[in-house]
Amino acid sequence: VRNVQVRGGYILHVGVVEGTLSVNDKVRLTIDDFRRNLIMKNHTGTHILNYALRAILGDTVDQRGSLVAPDRLRFDFSSKGAMTPDELKQTEVICNKMIEQSLQVYAKDASLEESKRIDGLRAVFDETYPDPVRIVSIGVSIDDLLNKPPKATGREYSVEFCGGTHLKTSKHIDQLIIVTEEAIAKGIRRIVAVTGPEAEKVRLIYMNKNIVLIKKLLTYSSVLDFDSFLEKKRIDYLDSSSVVPYRFQ
Known part of the structure; x- marks a missing residue:
């Protein structure tokens, strides 16, 4: 079903039929x-x-x-x-x-x-x-x-x-x-x-770009446990109230 409209007191379902459908057939409608x-x-x-x-x-x-x-x-x-x-x-x-x-x-x-x-x-x-x-x-x-x-x-x-x-x-x-x-x-x-989930994807994209930048700025010797450091940055970012830039290239 691609569209639903009310016309003349009837609820019309517009879509594509797979198989056959005849007048007076009973059908069951479910929502995704x-x-x-x-x-x-x-x-x-x-x-x-x-x-x-x-x-x-x-x-x-x-x-x-x-x-x-x-x-x-x-x-x-x-x-x-x-x-x-x-x-x-x-x-x-x-x-x-x-x-x-x-x-x-x-x-x-x-x-x-x-x-x-x-x-x-x-x-x-x-x-x-x-x-x-x-x-x-x-x-x-x-x-x-x-x-x-x-x-x-x-x-x-x-x-x-x-x-x-x-x-x-x-x-x-x-x-x-x-x-x-x-x-x-x-x-x-x-x-x-x-x-929802699409917004979370955008946040993670931006966060990962920041992590790449951090890797370029820091050497392994400057951070004893680099993986723990990155994980902390990941958590800090997700907990922050910072706003993601409005355009992504």
Whole structure:
């Protein structure tokens, strides 16, 4: 199954049939749990990235597109220019702090009119939403946002219209690393990032490059137990809060 859509009250599954399939046949559907989990990491990570970009670049940032795949996430947004290395670093730091905080992810259907009154709620530019609409928030219950007066504001949390699948808590993203930031059209930038096991691969690639450099700078005679030294550097790096560079050659 490559795609699932709801049309006219029916759930349509689009895909390729292996063997034969006839009208009135009964079939059993199962989810690829491993693949789904990776997609959920990147989807919840996309919401957190959207929030972090607004925190760093301001309310003028609007989502202009996205891709959520098992191995990466892609986020397109409006911007007047390229992000600076410091802005990228700050964005990544905010994302990983939200991940470390193990924030609960909430989802609830609400009337479109009522939902639009949530201060700071994010929606896709020019998108048409159903009524009722599904709200996904990270770190605050949707009831608190909809209360009159509200007990919280969407500007303090990630709050979006979304019909997709998500994790239960932010900590299950594990980590988020920004890989590239580039222009794709006038006034539109694109960030590609990785989470979970793919982010760990990126960290290890960078770490191993550093170890190669250390080997060049040190001689065996300067360190009595060179293997133990390298292992300590490996552990120190994995435990550190340093940010991986955003482009890898």
